[in-house]
Amino acid sequence: MIIDCHGHYTTAPAAHQRFRDAQVAGIKDPAAAPARPGQISDDEIRETIETNQLKLQQQRGADLTIFSPRASAMGHHVGDGKVSADWTRACNDLIARVVGLYPDNFIGVCQLPQSPGAALTGSIRELERCVSELGFVGCNLNPDPSGGRWNSPPLTDRFWYPFYEKMVELDVPAMIHVSASCNPNFHATGAHYINADTTAFMQFIEGDLFRDFPALRFIIPHGGGAVPYHWGRYRGLADMLKRPPLREHVMKNVFFDTCVYHQPGIDLLVKVIDLDNILFGSEMVGAVRGIDPETGHYFDDTKRYIDALPIPAADKSRIYERNARRVFPRLDAVLRSKGL
């Protein structure tokens, strides 16, 4: 079985974006009628999924995608906590409808109603709702809800602890995933995403988060940002900072996906990172949608790179399935309930 741990609903029906546009317009015009989520039919959802994520999932040979709202559209920096909460709820409800229509192909992970400077109370509530009521198995946590200003506390700060307590209680992991950038220095998918991945990992080295939360689990997407390429630097920095070896200090709790869009990058990833810490992911349909002229295949068809690895099939099944079931125990429970 092949589980893609990283998919977003980047092709949601137009009414969903119209709701967002109206909501954003309302920020500047408080006299406007409150925006309401658009009417979206099941057929519209089917159309957008069957011609995109489901088609590609089947063409490429994956079975199940861990599916969440479009990351670049989370826009936690837009408006206040109420705007974020309303938008987040609509986004998550839409994911739940996709999962309801295709329960064998998709399982939900939620966006959180984060907002710059706001407490995490609303995020805790929404996580609880999505897991307990909608059957979601994880969440996407934004380490920089400001969208490129980076003025929240590091992920190891006690500010985040109430949220982590809820994650542990519900036994769900978080993918660390920023949203759009409103800082002109940072292209969203070309700089901000990758920088956030690298930044989070280094915060975990500096801190002692997993001493306080030994059961907490994070996926750092996009192949772990710059980390595997600079694995010697991070091992060396841990040593200089008198931290324990990374295997003990960080890698019991942190996992990387395979959203690295060329074979040499994937080769490096599996060479330096323990296979138990790698989860198959593609982030399709996402940041890079074209065909690589060097291979004739889609850049984000990451299954091809894993298939091409000279490692035993049993090791590939760790990347494709077993690690995801371990990191997402609620996913494992769903699959077991289906006899899978």
Place this chain on the structure above:
Amino acid sequence: MIIDCHGHYTTAPAAHQRFRDAQVAGIKDPAAAPARPGQISDDEIRETIETNQLKLQQQRGADLTIFSPRASAMGHHVGDGKVSADWTRACNDLIARVVGLYPDNFIGVCQLPQSPGAALTGSIRELERCVSELGFVGCNLNPDPSGGRWNSPPLTDRFWYPFYEKMVELDVPAMIHVSASCNPNFHATGAHYINADTTAFMQFIEGDLFRDFPALRFIIPHGGGAVPYHWGRYRGLADMLKRPPLREHVMKNVFFDTCVYHQPGIDLLVKVIDLDNILFGSEMVGAVRGIDPETGHYFDDTKRYIDALPIPAADKSRIYERNARRVFPRLDAVLRSKGL
């Protein structure tokens, strides 16, 4: 001949830091007497160089280091433009003294008196002084003088153009190098440095800087940040943004060093990046000073990784010498004047 393109004077005599400390103290106490650069004897410089950079250069088998002030101590975010200018001048003058004492082993690259929000007039003047009067061959340009707030314009913005005009006029390259981070999210050498490298490269993809300055040359240090590991992503993003292929659009003007502290990272670098774009560098004595328990050698002894590459000696000489002489024509001229 082996040229290390990336060395900082991280071991400067204590009087140099005392000057900085007094200068920083003076920011809060305008009544204090102005700080003045400390008295440093030639013997003190010899002591700090011969027991560190020169010793390691010789032990590891390099010949010449392109040498600049300690990057993490540039501290452009500290104080105002006057503070930055005074500190920068002292730092560069100290590099000139090292080069004067060891003209066969070191050649100078300057720090710039950048300051958040300030125009680049002072940086242009200092670059001119360092190149014309001190014989320096390049500079370190900080894309984020705020130290982790990232509130300057991107490197492709016309704000930077007067400085680029001077670089082209003097025919010197810049290494893009941030300094310390005052943002608790970003560990300096573990996140801020690598993020800046990645960010700068993506800015070059988005912009058209090298159309306006075809002769401008940048070194992106630390192996190009996350870029080579995500080379497929960057090729794909250039395509999605309808930019020309990277080889034409960016890689005629941008070079990566080899400050990647493990063999698999270097293997990836030389696999995906054209050898003409790679300059040998170690950044020793720098961010990672320990011994890798997996190899028994220093993490930052990057020459070992290059030596171990299964490529012809002629290709290694491009990485070790020829590319540096092409990117730093003033260095090449100095070497030629010595018959090298």
